[in-house]
Amino acid sequence: MDSQPVIAALPGLCGITPDALRRWLAEAGEPAFRCAQILDWVWRKKADSFDAMTNLSAPLRLKLASAFRAHPLEHRETRGSADTTRKFLFRLHDGRYVESVLIPANPALYGGRSDRRTLCVSSQVGCAYGCRFCASGLAGFTRNLDAAEIAGQVLAAERLSGERVDNLVFMGMGEPLANLRHLLDAVALLTGTETLNLGARHLTISTSGLVPQIRELADHPQQFGLAISLHGASDDVREAIMPVNRKWPLADLLAALDYWNSRGRRKLTLEYILIDDVNDSDAQARLLARHARRLHAKVNLIPYNTVDGLDWRRPDESRCRKFRDILVQAGVRATLRLEKGHDIDAACGQLRLKQETGEGLVRPAAMRGS
Numbered sequence: 406m407d408s409q410p411v412i413a414a415l416p417g418l419c420g421i422t423p424d425a426l427r428r429w430l431a432e433a434g435e436p437a438f439r440c441a442q443i444l445d446w447v448w449r450k451k452a453d454s455f456d457a458m459t460n461l462s463a464p465l466r467l468k469l470a471s472a473f474r475a476h477p478l479e480h481r482e483t484r485g486s487a488d489t490t491r492k493f494l495f496r497l498h499d500g501r502y503v504e505s506v507l508i509p510a511n512p513a514l515y516g517g518r519s520d521r522r523t524l525c526v527s528s529q530v531g532c533a534y535g536c537r538f539c540a541s542g543l544a545g546f547t548r549n550l551d552a553a554e555i556a557g558q559v560l561a562a563e564r565l566s567g568e569r570v571d572n573l574v575f576m577g578m579g580e581p582l583a584n585l586r587h588l589l590d591a592v593a594l595l596t597g598t599e600t601l602n603l604g605a606r607h608l609t610i611s612t613s614g615l616v617p618q619i620r621e622l623a624d625h626p627q628q629f630g631l632a633i634s635l636h637g638a639s640d641d642v643r644e645a646i647m648p649v650n651r652k653w654p655l656a657d658l659l660a661a662l663d664y665w666n667s668r669g670r671r672k673l674t675l676e677y678i679l680i681d682d683v684n685d686s687d688a689q690a691r692l693l694a695r696h697a698r699r700l701h702a703k704v705n706l707i708p709y710n711t712v713d714g715l716d717w718r719r720p721d722e723s724r725c726r727k728f729r730d731i732l733v734q735a736g737v738r739a740t741l742r743l744e745k746g747h748d749i750d751a752a753c754g755q756l757r758l759k760q761e762t763g764e765g766l767v768r769p770a771a772m773r774g775s
């Protein structure tokens with residue numbers, strides 16, 4: 406953290422539901438039509454100050470400023486460029502940092518169109534789950550983001566880039582399902598017809614495998630996708646990479662995913678980071694294929710992205726292709742992608758860690774045994 410003064414912790418305006426805003430306006434003695442005007446400034450025009458809301462009266466702007474923050478995120482830095490991956494670093498009111506990553510879509514998946522954008526959104530400052538490949542877990546958990554701080558990342562990314570975000574993945578810093586209430590409040594705002602109006606099918610929630618919350622999410626009425634950070638196809642291998650597996654071993658996780666499927670849910674993806682000599686054996690590929698077939702899930706293979714302070718290595722390309730081929734030959738839909746943004750610290754948590762700890766990352770001793 407830097408030493409700049411902490412901004413007063415008023416609620417972010419983009420975290421207020423339209424109904425709550427209507428109530429607030431009525432109590433403030435303002436006419437009802439002001440609600441649509443304010444929502445238009447926040448969600449369509451992406452205004453980040455009350456001064457910009459020029460069709461509101463000056464007294465109303467003052468009242469708003471005394472009750473809300475116009476935007477919960479202070480933009481500090483952008484890395485990358487429009488034709489690659491861009492990473493945005495934001496400072497929060499308490500001096501903490503979060504980051505969002507804007508990724509151009511692979512044109513091959515969109516009929517040659519290269520104008521599609523996916524935003525990778527953070528849900529917590531830090532993370533308590535300590536996955537051993539992940540920069541976000543290095544400094545431990547600090548706090549949950551509120552709904553405004555989650556949804557505000559989308560508004561800020563669209564305002565800063567001047568581009569529309571087509572898809573959202575809750576896959577940035579933090580474990581989204583450990584912050585389920587705020588996450589679902591943000592999802593309601595992002596998909597609401599009076600707010601951003603994104604289709605739920607364009608949202609994917611990622612988790613390291615929190616079984617009770619997966620079951621709760623399975624019963625949610627909206628049809629967003631689910632991505633599981635699997636990274637190991639047997640308990641011994643997964644446990645060495647993901648401590649969460651001790652609490653919810655594979656049998657429990659697979660049963661929860663069967664439940665997800667039984668609820669008629671849509672997209673289910675298994676994310677699998679390939680780490681040299683850790684989880685990239687033929688035996689792991691065959692086991693992974695068995696899980697994916699059982700779950701009717703797609704598999705994303707991601708060669709390991711070097712993290713300063715961590716010891717693991719990326720397998721060579723022929724090893725990665727062999728692993729993918731075993732899955733494909735078993736009838737599994739599997740993609741092998743070179744992770745975008747390698748050169749701008751796009752793996753989750755890396756830019757924020759550098760901001761908070763300085764350029765030289767130190768791996769905390771407490772993480773070594775996790």
Ligand code: SF4
Pocket residue numbers: 532533534535536539540541542577578579580612613634753
């Ligand atoms: S991969 Fe996700 S759940 Fe695991 S430590 Fe990183 S942020 Fe947390």
